[in-house]
Amino acid sequence: MSIGIYNDQITYHSKNPRNFGEMENADIKIKGHNPLCGDSFEFFIKLAENGTIDSVQFTGKGCAVSTASASMMTKAAKGKTLDEVETLFKEFQMMSTGKLDVDQEPNHLGHLTVFKSIKDFPVRVKCATLPWHTLHSAMIGQKTATTE
Amino acid sequence: MNTLLTNDLDIAKVREEFPILSRQVHGKPLVFLDNGASSQMPRSVQERIRLYHSNEHANVHRGVHYLSQTATDSYEKARVTVQNFIHAKHEEEIIWTSGTTDAINTVAASLAQFYFKEGDEILLTEMEHHANIVSWQIHAVSKGVKIKVIPVLDNGELDLDAFENLLTDKVKLVSLVHISNVLGTVNPVKFVIDRAHEKGIPVLVDGAQSTPHSKIDVQHLDCDFFVFSAHKMYGPTGVGVLYGKKEWLSKMPPVRGGGDMIMEVSFEKTTYNELPYKFEAGTPNISGAIGLGAAIEFIQSIGLEKMAAHEHDLLVYATSIIEPMQGISILGTAKEKASIISLIMDEIHPHDVGTILDMEGIAVRAGHHCAQPLMTRFGIPATSRASFAVYNTKEEIDALVQGLLKVQQIFA
Numbered sequence: 240m241s242i243g244i245y246n247d248q249i250t251y252h253s254k255n256p257r258n259f260g261e262m263e264n265a266d267i268k269i270k271g272h273n274p275l276c277g278d279s280f281e282f283f284i285k286l287a288e289n290g291t292i293d294s295v296q297f298t299g300k301g302c303a304v305s306t307a308s309a310s311m312m313t314k315a316a317k318g319k320t321l322d323e324v325e326t327l328f329k330e331f332q333m334m335s336t337g338k339l340d341v342d343q344e345p346n347h348l349g350h351l352t353v354f355k356s357i358k359d360f361p362v363r364v365k366c367a368t369l370p371w372h373t374l375h376s377a378m379i380g381q382k383t384a385t386t387e
Numbered sequence: 388m389n390t391l392l393t394n395d396l397d398i399a400k401v402r403e404e405f406p407i408l409s410r411q412v413h414g415k416p417l418v419f420l421d422n423g424a425s426s427q428m429p430r431s432v433q434e435r436i437r438l439y440h441s442n443e444h445a446n447v448h449r450g451v452h453y454l455s456q457t458a459t460d461s462y463e464k465a466r467v468t469v470q471n472f473i474h475a476k477h478e479e480e481i482i483w484t485s486g487t488t489d490a491i492n493t494v495a496a497s498l499a500q501f502y503f504k505e506g507d508e509i510l511l512t513e514m515e516h517h518a519n520i521v522s523w524q525i526h527a528v529s530k531g532v533k534i535k536v537i538p539v540l541d542n543g544e545l546d547l548d549a550f551e552n553l554l555t556d557k558v559k560l561v562s563l564v565h566i567s568n569v570l571g572t573v574n575p576v577k578f579v580i581d582r583a584h585e586k587g588i589p590v591l592v593d594g595a596q597s598t599p600h601s602k603i604d605v606q607h608l609d610c611d612f613f614v615f616s617a618h619k620m621y622g623p624t625g626v627g628v629l630y631g632k633k634e635w636l637s638k639m640p641p642v643r644g645g646g647d648m649i650m651e652v653s654f655e656k657t658t659y660n661e662l663p664y665k666f667e668a669g670t671p672n673i674s675g676a677i678g679l680g681a682a683i684e685f686i687q688s689i690g691l692e693k694m695a696a697h698e699h700d701l702l703v704y705a706t707s708i709i710e711p712m713q714g715i716s717i718l719g720t721a722k723e724k725a726s727i728i729s730l731i732m733d734e735i736h737p738h739d740v741g742t743i744l745d746m747e748g749i750a751v752r753a754g755h756h757c758a759q760p761l762m763t764r765f766g767i768p769a770t771s772r773a774s775f776a777v778y779n780t781k782e783e784i785d786a787l788v789q790g791l792l793k794v795q796q797i798f799a
Contacts, residue, residue: 278768
């Protein structure tokens with residue numbers, strides 16, 4: 240059953256998050272927090288020798304939207320350069336706030352477009368973008384991220 | 388629709404008084420169950436506010452002209468309506484504020500100026516709204532005053548044994564919520580006040596959730612302060628009341644300077660106005676005060692006891708259906724409970740519950756309800772809360788239950 244933002248992929252990822260669990264040899268650890276919902280995640284990032292993202296894992300607790308977004312982000316970021324991740328972050332944010340129509344305009348979001356209807360739920364946009372804000376913060380060298 | 392007739396109360400007729408209840412949300416009939424945050428306004432209150440703006444508006448206590456006097460009369464009449472509603476002894480014990488939060492802040496700021504000393508303690512409860520925590524932190528903790536907390540038991544009742552132990556000679560104020568906005572617990576405020584008074588300790592009661600549902604008699608309670616908002620009791624936003632015993636208010640310094648709160652001003656010295664104006668600096672929310680007066684008249688036209696009986700029926704009905712449901716638990720099962728149900732669904736975040744119910748036209752509150760210490764106490768980030776008002780029906784509770792089943796199906 241699907242309603243609003245809760246389509247099959249999002250509910251599936253929220254119940255079966257990918258790359259979930261701590262990473263022992265992470266190059267970067269960063270916490271992301273959404274005070275509104277109490278969503279709280281920690282992301283672990285391993286970089287490859289060529290500077291691309293080798294892998295991303297996460298732990299923590301959040302709502303279905305933030306958990307699914309984190310899960311799908313860890314898949315999407317794998318093997319990407321920092322510039323490519325930055326592009327995804329910007330496009331995801333624009334899609335979530337209704338500034339990018341993924342059905343009409345070119346983009347690199349791929350499977351991440353399952354979040355496109357989040358723009359119709361303004362109070363939930365922060366849930367979807369929290370993982371991306373956190374990854375972005377890690378890329379620019381910050382220690383924590385918050386959507387407030 | 389014979390279920391609309393309960394306790395001799397014609398709910399269909401009551402609902403007609405609330406135009407907003409006939410609208411749709413996301414293509415579904417609105418089921419408004421967020422009354423604990425803000426209840427809807429009946430036609431009579433809307434009409435009274437409109438009449439003020441179209442026929443009586445001017446500034447109060449200022450002009451010699453006709454309209455200023457008309458506005459002042461309506462505004463002061465509302466004060467008497469409030470006085471009678473909460474059974475205060477004196478009219479001047481009713482201070483207009485912008486709401487419950489403003490009222491608590493006013494007491495905190497004033498007491499901090501002349502009453503609290505370093506090492507004193509303020510006794511709160513674990514189920515307080517942030518308004519009754521942060522106000523004391525801002526105004527009193529900076530003066531070296533400590534905050535002590537009465538714990539909450541697993542069923543959502545106050546730990547009264549702990550209260551008696553915490554009530555030491557260091558305590559200079561007890562400030563507690565009458566009805567918890569999360570748990571629905573009706574606290575034994577009379578007992579708390581009597582115990583505190585045995586030691587000469589004043590008590591503030593936060594009545595934000597109790598004024599719409601229970602008879603308030605501040606003289607019987609003997610509370611020193613009682614605070615509440617209009618918008619949770621069918622009135623407008625931006626207006627509320629600080630009741631204080633005259634003996635306290637007379638010795639308390641004002642915390643805001645401005646027009647109306649003065650007797651005489653020079654650059655060297657200002658003498659303050661008498662009660663209640665001493666605490667009412669600046670042009671007040673005139674239409675809001677008049678609107679609150681109209682909201683009280685609406686409540687009285689139905690009868691608070693009939694309203695409370697209907698809301699209790701709804702609580703019992705909703706609890707009897709939701710409590711046995713698999714994967715759902717109710718937070719707060721106090722013996723004395725108001726018509727508030729906080730839900731926790733296994734493995735499903737309250738915000739997801741709230742969003743899915745919203746798609747069904749059902750408005751509930753999802754979040755920490757401005758009571759984060761209470762969420763921490765129960766080890767949860769948030770709850771989904773349904774809170775009932777006089778216009779809610781058993782059919783609406785059935786819709787809520789269907790909505791909850793849908794939430795479970797989506798995450799099944």
